[in-house]
Amino acid sequence: MSEFPARDEPLLSVRDLVTAFDTDDGQVVAVDGVSFDVEAGKTLGIVGESGCGKSVTAMSLMRLLPQPAGRILGGSARFQGEDLVTASEERMRSIRGAEIGMVFQEPMTALNPVHRIGKQIGEMLLLHEPLSKAEAWQRSIELLKLVGIPAPETRVGEYPHQLSGGMRQRVVIALALACNPKLVIADEPTTALDVTVQAQILDLLRSLQKRLGMSVIMITHDLGVIAEMCDEVVVMYAGRVAERGSVRDIFGNPQHLYTRGLLESIPRLDSPRKQELTTIPGAVPPLSEMPVGARFAPRSSHPEVTAYLESASFREERPVLVEFAPGHWVEDCRYVRAFEGEMTK
Ligand SMILES: Nc1ncnc2c1ncn2[C@@H]1O[C@H](COP(=O)(O)OP(=O)(O)OP(=O)(O)O)[C@@H](O)[C@H]1O
Ligand SMILES: [Mg+2]
Known part of the structure; x- marks a missing residue:
């Protein structure tokens, strides 16, 4: 046995990630050599002022950069041993949603206004799991219950516009969790919501994280959210990591x-x-x-x-x-x- 027992490999290991955009003024680098790890079952916060590259980091990991302008120029992002930077488009399609769930700022970007909620969650399930349509509908009801939507049997048959902003974000969380992902990336999930609803959504995310044991990347410009939700913190400034450490390091001994x-x-x-x-x-x-x-x-x-x-x-x-x-x-x-x-x- 070695003197130092091998530490479990992190679930996600991002190294020297560089992402650029082609613009009228030439190429600009929005994420410039960012590295961090996300441990299994833990929450990592990414914090920094507007424009520092938080969302571009998330979009790079999901390979959802605006095309053709956005490009990953270098680095790696090993997720369960597989590099998301070089994975095929087909592989990314099966990772997105199934292994990595996403929650964005504006719930309507994730929801289709013309489909019933049950159909949208059901389609996500059917894409990744061998279920019948009836089973998928039933699972959708269970997922709505999981995220605290009252009367889920009724809500499942409604359209997104029939719900409040907070309820819609709960549906998005249900969608993100539908296939039991190992990692959820939440990019400012509460910024578009009323203050009281914000706290409810954060509470929900925190309790789901504890209960289901997934890892979370929580992107925010709010250090209060970081303090409440996260284990580790990445402080980004102008596309780079300024400081990185545990919540205790960052709040107790910022350098x-x-x-x-x-x-x-x-x-x-x-x-x-x-x-x-x-x-x-x-x-x-x-x-x-x-x-x-x-x-x-x-x-x-x-x-x-x-x-x-x-x-x-x-x-x-x-x-x-x-x-x-x-x-x-x-x-x-x-x-x-x-x-x-x-x-x-
Ligand atoms: N499609 C694009 N083309 C050119 N530049 C872009 C594009 N998308 C983002 N950027 C630039 O990349 C930088 C990082 O943007 P990003 O959206 O990641 O910031 P952020 O940290 O998420 O900010 P916020 O807190 O406002 O969401 C910004 O300077 C932004 O202008
Ligand atoms: Mg952003």
Whole structure:
């Protein structure tokens, strides 16, 4: 027996993923060398400001990039040992829905307005499992029950527009779970919903994850959602990973100035009413003007950052991630790292 027992292989292992789009202004790289693992039965959160590449990462994994503009230029995404980047289109069709379920922001993108709910869930089941139509209809009712839809026997025969937004998102979750996927990718699943409904949908996802034991990739710009739902976190900035670690690492000991900025912009229940929400000054550079060096540096409060921004190293050297503590990785550039004298609120 070896001294270190082999750790189980992660369910999904993404390495150096690079995804680009052809645009009128030439090729732009939206995801630039992203790596992370998703362990079996765990929830990984991907968090970052709008435009940082969260959805493009998800679409790359599902191989659902807009065609012909979007392309994966490099890297791998091993899912149960099989690389999703190089898998055939036919293989991807059987993986999507059956082995990896998807829940997107806007439920109507996943639902067909002209088909009854039972037919849509049934079709997903029939595509992947040897069932009769009657059995598929029955399973659809069970799935609606599973996701907490009242009177599922009636609802199964209705059309999506007859349901509220929250109920529709429950149907989408039922659809995502229909074939017992090992992984569910949820891309901002609650953003389009009312606040009270958001909490219900998150509760539902969390309890289903516990009960069914699947892995989840939860994409959000909300660190509150990450804190409640996730085991591991990937903090993305401008197409790259700024920091990666357990929820405890990211919330308890954040090392990247961007992570700290995000944490400081969470509204706190105990803060005085009048206190304004901290936001990180500056903005993400456009994709066509992305520096090679540490991309957060132009927004960094480090006292010597100006010299770095003018240096060849900012123009030419891409920082790597370093393992700050076991399992806790951060971009290796002192100008975007927490530093002594940094103001903390
Ligand atoms: N079809 C496309 N053509 C060109 N650029 C694109 C295309 N789709 C996305 N992008 C660019 O890729 C970058 C990453 O976009 P992405 O949608 O992944 O961001 P995101 O992190 O999901 O943001 P949000 O929180 O707003 O959903 C953005 O700069 C976006 O403009
Ligand atoms: Mg998105």
